[in-house]
Amino acid sequence: xxxxxxxxxxxxxxxxxxxxxxSLASNFGGLVQAVGAAWMMTTxxxxxxxxxxxxxxxxxxxxxxxxxxGVFADNFDRRRVMLIAQAFMFVVSxxxxxxxxxxxxxxxxxxxxxxxxxxxxxLHNPSWQATMGDIVTRQELPTAVSLNSMGFNLMRSVGxxxxxxxxxxxxxxxxxxxxxxxYIAIILALLRWQAPMRDMSLPREPxxxxxxxxxxxxxxxxxxxxxxxxxxxFGLTGVVLLALLPVVxxxxxxxxxxxxxxxxxxxxxxxxGGALANARLRxxxxxxxxxxxxxxxxxxxxxxxxxxGNPVVxxxxxxxxxxxxxxxxxxxNVTVQLSTPRWVVGxxxxxxxxxxxxxxxxxxxxxxxxxxxxxxxxxxxxxxGLLVIxxxxxxxxxxxxxxxxxxxxxxxxxEPTLRxxxxxxxxxxxxxxxxxIDQNDVPAFLAAMSQRRRVRIRDGAQQWSLLRDLQxxxxxxxxxxxxxxxxxxxxxxxxxxxxxELSDLLRELHRGPGGxxxxxxxxxxxxxxxxxxxxxxxxxxxx
Numbered sequence: 285x286x287x288x289x290x291x292x293x294x295x296x297x298x299x300x301x302x303x304x305x306x307s308l309a310s311n312f313g314g315l316v317q318a319v320g321a322a323w324m325m326t327t328x329x330x331x332x333x334x335x336x337x338x339x340x341x342x343x344x345x346x347x348x349x350x351x352x353x354g355v356f357a358d359n360f361d362r363r364r365v366m367l368i369a370q371a372f373m374f375v376v377s378x379x380x381x382x383x384x385x386x387x388x389x390x391x392x393x394x395x396x397x398x399x400x401x402x403x404x405x406x407l408h409n410p411s412w413q414a415t416m417g418d419i420v421t422r423q424e425l426p427t428a429v430s431l432n433s434m435g436f437n438l439m440r441s442v443g444x445x446x447x448x449x450x451x452x453x454x455x456x457x458x459x460x461x462x463x464x465x466x467y468i469a470i471i472l473a474l475l476r477w478q479a480p481m482r483d484m485s486l487p488r489e490p491x492x493x494x495x496x497x498x499x500x501x502x503x504x505x506x507x508x509x510x511x512x513x514x515x516x517x518f519g520l521t522g523v524v525l526l527a528l529l530p531v532v533x534x535x536x537x538x539x540x541x542x543x544x545x546x547x548x549x550x551x552x553x554x555x556x557g558g559a560l561a562n563a564r565l566r567x568x569x570x571x572x573x574x575x576x577x578x579x580x581x582x583x584x585x586x587x588x589x590x591x592x593g594n595p596v597v598x599x600x601x602x603x604x605x606x607x608x609x610x611x612x613x614x615x616x617n618v619t620v621q622l623s624t625p626r627w628v629v630g631x632x633x634x635x636x637x638x639x640x641x642x643x644x645x646x647x648x649x650x651x652x653x654x655x656x657x658x659x660x661x662x663x664x665x666x667x668x669g670l671l672v673i674x675x676x677x678x679x680x681x682x683x684x685x686x687x688x689x690x691x692x693x694x695x696x697x698x699e700p701t702l703r704x705x706x707x708x709x710x711x712x713x714x715x716x717x718x719x720x721i722d723q724n725d726v727p728a729f730l731a732a733m734s735q736r737r738r739v740r741i742r743d744g745a746q747q748w749s750l751l752r753d754l755q756x757x758x759x760x761x762x763x764x765x766x767x768x769x770x771x772x773x774x775x776x777x778x779x780x781x782x783x784x785e786l787s788d789l790l791r792e793l794h795r796g797p798g799g800x801x802x803x804x805x806x807x808x809x810x811x812x813x814x815x816x817x818x819x820x821x822x823x824x825x826x827x
Contacts, residue, residue: 294420294424294427294428294431297419297420299419299477300419300420300428302473302476302477303419303470303473303474303477304431304432304435305473306469306470306472306473306474307432307435307436307470308435308438308439309466309468309469309470310370310466310467310469310470311435311436311439311443311466312439312442312443312446312462312466313443313462313463313464313465313466313467314443314463314466315439315443315444315447315548315552316443316444316446316447316450316459316462316463316466317377317380317401317447317459317460317462317463318338318342318444318447319443319444319447319448319450319451319459319541319544319545319548320447320450320451320456320457320458320459320460320463321338321394321397321398321456321460322335322338322339322530322544323448323451323456323530323541323544324384324389324394324451324456325338325391325394325530326530326531326534328389328390328391328394329391331391331656332528332531332652332655332656332660333649333652333653333655333656334391334395334652335527335530335531335652336527336528336531336648336649336651336652336653336655337395337648337649337652338394338395338398339523339526339527339644339648340527340644340645340646340647340648340649340652341395341396341398341399341402342398342399342401342402342405343402343519343523343641343642343644343645343648344399344402344641344642344645345399345400345402345403345405345406346402346405346406346409346637346638346641347637347638347639347641347642347644347645348406348638349403349406349407350406350409350410350634350635350637350638350641351495351498351499351631351634351635351638352495352634353365353406353407353408353409353410353411353630353634354410354498354630354631354632354633354634354635355489355491355494355495355498355630355631355634356407356410356411356630357410357411357414357629357630357631357633357634358414358489358494358498358627358628358629358630358631359488359489359494360488361479362411362412362414362415362418362479362630363411363415363474363477363479365407365408365411366408366411366412366415366474367471367474367475368407369404369405369407369408369411370404370408370467370470370471370474371467371471372400372403372404372407373401373404373405373408373467374464374467374468374471376397376400376401376404377401377460377463377464377467378464379397380394380397380401380460380464381457381460381461381463381464383397384455384456384457384460385457406637409633409634409637410630410631410633410634410637411630413429413617413621413630413633414621414626414629414630414633415479416428416429416432416621417621417626417629418479418480422622425618425621425622426562426563426566426618426622427563429614429617429618429621430559430560430562430563430614431559433555433558433559433562433610433613433614434555434556434559434560434610436555437552437553437554437555437556437558437559437606437610438552438556439552442549442552443548443549443552444544444545444546444547444548444549444551444552445542445545445546445548445549446545447459447462447545447548448540448541448542448543448544448545448546448548449542449545450462451541451545452540452541452542486708486770486773486774486777487708487709487770489774493767493771494631497628497631497744498628498631498632498634498635499631499635500741500742500744501624501628501631501632501742501743502631502632502635504738504741504742505623505624505632505742507619507623507684508620508623508624508632508636510681510682510683510684511616511619511620511623511636511683511684512620512635512636512639513639513677513681514575514616514674514677514678514681514683515613515616515636515639515640515643516639516640516642516643517643517674517677518578518579518582518612518613518616518640518643518674519639519640519641519642519643519644519647520643520644520646520647520670521582521643521647521667521670521671521674522582522605522609522612522644522647522671523643523644523647523648523651524586524647524651524663524664524667525551525582525585525586525589525602525605525664526551527647527648527651527652528651528652528655528660528663528664529544529547529548529602530544531655531660532589532598532660532661532664533547535660536593536660536661537593537595537598539595543595546595546599547595547598547599547602548602550599550600550602550603550606551602551603551605551606551609552606553603553606554602554603554604554605554606554607554608554609555606555607555609555610556610557603557606557607558606558607558608558609558610558611559610559614561607561611562610562611562614562615565611570685571615571619571683571684571685572678572682572683574611574615575611575612575615575616575675575678575683576675576678577608577611577675578608578609578611578612578615579608579612579671579672579674579675579678580608580671580672580675581604581605581607581608581611582604582605582608582609582612582671583668583669583671583672583675584601584604584668585601585602585603585604585605585606585608586601586605586664586665586667586668586671587601587664587665587668588600588601588604589601589602589605589664590660590661590662590664590665590668591661591665613640615683616636616640616683617633617636619683619684620632620633620636621633622691623684623691624691625691625692625693625778625780626691627777627778628778651663651667654666690780690781690782691780691781691782692780692781693777693778693779693780693781694779694780694781694783694784694787696779696784696787697773697776697777697779699773700804702804704806706769706806707769707770708768708769708770708773709768709769709770710768710769710806711766711767711768711769711771711772711806711807712765712766712767712768712806712807713765713766713767713768713769713771713772713804713805713806713807714763714764714765714804714805714806714807715745715763715764715765715766715772715802715803715804715805716761716762716763716802716803716805717761717762717763717800717801717802717803718759718760718761718796718800718801718802718803719759719760719761719762719790719793719794719796719800720758720759720760720794720795720796721758721760721793721794721795722758722793722795723757723758725793725795728789728793729760729790729793732786732789732790732793733750733762733790735786736762736786736790737750739779739783739786740764740775743775743778743779744766744771744774744775744778745764745765745766745775746764746765746766746767747763747764747765748762748763748764749762749763749764750762750763751763758795769806772804
């Protein structure tokens, strides 16, 4: 295993450093705005569920629109996508500021503005996170994700306290104005960044097939499913602390907006500590052990906040929760990125975010409604128990290790020269791969083919089947369809280095002369399907 880079060494990368610093300003403004919105809602309504929905209104659009944003991240210039998202949030924040200064905000109008800001965040996040893999190496990626978390939480340690002071001194409208100005730094940094050129040798995937490709890849990847389910549970339960903290400060601690900001700052300081400890913990413990500890630590933080009526003790409990928050979410994020090839990483991250933020949105509503009936302290105690259950779920759905997984393109496939006039839109295409398998090797062959089926479907194949010749039982044929010739080429370009072992095993099991024989056929559209096929057999590395 290569040595992990020291966290601060990554700042020698000028592009990473520039974007990281500019994101500090944007995060600071966003956190100031969050304090202003949460506290303004407490002045507009006495409803605890409406206060909790301020957090949910930001998380809900991330749940709804993340997959669409992931398609954009994988198929368009990520830098341009981020610029559009940041410009949109700037315009919305200016509108929110104007409405607040004029005293025109209502509870639902405030939720509408925060929902639109959440829409911009939903568009921005998959491209931002996928971009890290374009800026740093695979070995540096966990460090980059931790540093991004550290940067956000550095601002979380000062932003909420500053936001509370701004709200207390100058009002929530001023907090909204600070947020609007904060977008300028990251917009300028993105304008200066020269993003790497993307390979556009194939036509851009249509939205429909790009959506289905992302869903298909994740659904055929059990390790990613485990991460998504754990992230969903953590988002659903962990959001209780952030959603109910304004109510706890106002009703239990009898505090002001400044106290609320200071306690959020404690959460941020704890998160910074968690980010700095992340690399050392990964050296000593398995991923699953770290995540289980994060669930249990967050449960302890919620338990302490529920029973404490003292701001100092509450700050310590919230600090512990902050450290566990960043440990869990950064581990989930890194695992998704390092378990996914570059062609689909934006969509995989988007689906992960949909789960996490969907859990947050549902939790914000559910825990707010429950707090109105049972009180905020009892709700925190209940959710502490659910977080413990989240740790126990790891016994059944453990977080995978990602070391040694090479998802770089395999690059064995070369587009064949055809004796047939095709374009990338031509199709449907049928592919058959013929194998000759000794009877003694059939169990090993079937086991390998079970894995091959998952890989084929994951990468875009349809109607996969395995056939055996009745008269020549040593002859086996693998068959699958793809909609067009372009999708066939794309399907083979998606093969990764980690898939090579399976391909090599199948070649070893094949007993015929040369390698397995590949037939590429196009279904003729003027007669019933399969009645007239143009056949191009050859030996190929595709098998």
